[in-house]
Amino acid sequence: xxxxxxxxxxxxxxxxxxxxxxxxxxxxxxxxxxxxxxxxxxxxxxxxxxxxxxxxxxxxxxxxxxxxxxxxxxxxxxxxxxxxxxxxxxxxxxxxxxxxxxxxxxxxxxxxxxxxxxxxxxxxxxxxxxxxxxxxxxxxxxxxxxxxxxxxxxxxxxxxxxxxxxxxxxxxxxxxxxxxxxxxxxxxxxxxxxxxxxxxxxxxxxxxxxxxxxxxxxxxxxxxxxxxxxxxxxxxxxxxxxxxxxxxxxxxxxxxxxxxxxxxxxxxxxxxxxxxxxxxxxxxxxxxxxxxxxxxxxxxxxxxxxxxxxxxxxxxxxxxxxxxxxxxxxxxxxxxxxxxxxxxxxxxxxxxxxxxxxxxxxxxxxxxxxxxxxxxxxxxxxxxxxxxxxxxxx
Numbered sequence: 001x002x003x004x005x006x007x008x009x010x011x012x013x014x015x016x017x018x019x020x021x022x023x024x025x026x027x028x029x030x031x032x033x034x035x036x037x038x039x040x041x042x043x044x045x046x047x048x049x050x051x052x053x054x055x056x057x058x059x060x061x062x063x064x065x066x067x068x069x070x071x072x073x074x075x076x077x078x079x080x081x082x083x084x085x086x087x088x089x090x091x092x093x094x095x096x097x098x099x100x101x102x103x104x105x106x107x108x109x110x111x112x113x114x115x116x117x118x119x120x121x122x123x124x125x126x127x128x129x130x131x132x133x134x135x136x137x138x139x140x141x142x143x144x145x146x147x148x149x150x151x152x153x154x155x156x157x158x159x160x161x162x163x164x165x166x167x168x169x170x171x172x173x174x175x176x177x178x179x180x181x182x183x184x185x186x187x188x189x190x191x192x193x194x195x196x197x198x199x200x201x202x203x204x205x206x207x208x209x210x211x212x213x214x215x216x217x218x219x220x221x222x223x224x225x226x227x228x229x230x231x232x233x234x235x236x237x238x239x240x241x242x243x244x245x246x247x248x249x250x251x252x253x254x255x256x257x258x259x260x261x262x263x264x265x266x267x268x269x270x271x272x273x274x275x276x277x278x279x280x281x282x283x284x285x286x287x288x289x290x291x292x293x294x295x296x297x298x299x300x301x302x303x304x305x306x307x308x309x310x311x312x313x314x315x316x317x318x319x320x321x322x323x324x325x326x327x328x329x330x331x332x333x334x335x336x337x338x339x340x341x342x343x344x345x346x347x348x349x350x351x352x353x354x355x356x357x358x359x360x361x362x363x364x365x366x367x368x369x370x371x372x373x374x375x376x377x378x379x380x381x382x383x384x385x386x387x388x389x390x391x392x393x394x
């Protein structure tokens with residue numbers, strides 16, 4: 001064995017807890033716990049735990065007094081269009097080359113004025129030929145009449161038979177028929193020449209022009225559009241209940257973007273439109289010059305609804321259950337005022353207000369703002385607000 005074999009100083013010894021170390025740890029732990037208990041005792045209030053006992057200040061809210069009504073009135077507005085009573089799309093019944101266009105867009109024309117014309121030289125030549133045929137037929141008829149007279153004279157003298165007289169009379173009748181046929185042909189050509197000209201069927205304004213001189217127009221081709229300028233009518237659709245309140249012949253005020261115009265009710269169709277579920281009322285506008293054709297017009301009518309309730313601002317209502325709404329009423333209590341919820345039913349709404357009904361009494365103060373800060377039973381301080389009722393508040 002060498003001296004290095006007996007040396008054990010580099011070996012690591014295993015540390016083991018001893019009884020003395022455990023006693024020391026327990027003593028330190030007890031001292032720390034005693035210190036914590038002493039500190040807690042010194043910091044504790046002599047009065048015990050503090051509990052809030054002061055009532056919070058009431059929330060100031062704006063309220064409005066309830067005004068109960070047995071009925072209410074609403075303004076209904078119905079829209080329609082002011083249109084010309086007559087509007088014609090004009091064209092030629094036969095084709096041809098356009099020789100004249102005397103009207104342009106925006107022109108005001110009188111009834112009977114010539115607006116366009118076809119080239120009628122070919123028709124004029126045919127008319128001249130037909131008139132010549134008429135003259136020829138008249139000459140033949142005159143000759144046939146003379147022949148009849150001569151044959152009758154000869155018959156009386158016994159020189160000809162009755163057969164010759166009958167033949168002469170038949171020839172005269174045939175020549176007369178030829179005259180009538182030639183006249184009819186001439187009249188047909190005159191009608192064609194007349195139809196080769198477009199005239200204004202009524203006083204109006206030209207709103208469209210589709211062709212110019214020299215163009216070849218086919219039969220029925222749209223050439224001009226004419227709108228009657230002297231008469232405007234408004235057709236307004238409204239529910240059958242509201243239409244029944246209108247009286248034929250009465251004057252009503254129609255509102256347009258350019259102002260108010262007077263209109264006389266001409267008729268109510270009395271037939272409900274299947275798509276719109278409305279009845280059409282037709283009004284004659286008394287001063288058509290004050291309103292352009294195609295303008296939107298509105299008819300305002302007041303309707304009375306026999307339903308009890310009261311008006312409140314929409315902002316004073318919150319969504320309830322089962323389709324109802326909730327309003328909060330500032331109800332008096334022993335200590336002041338408290339917010340009390342009441343369920344209500346919406347009867348009608350318009351703009352920023354609604355007509356509702358529910359367990360609310362005359363004079364109750366409905367809270368009109370700050371609903372997001374209010375809970376049932378919460379103390380409040382009511383403050384009168386400007387009434388949300390508009391005209392016709394019932």
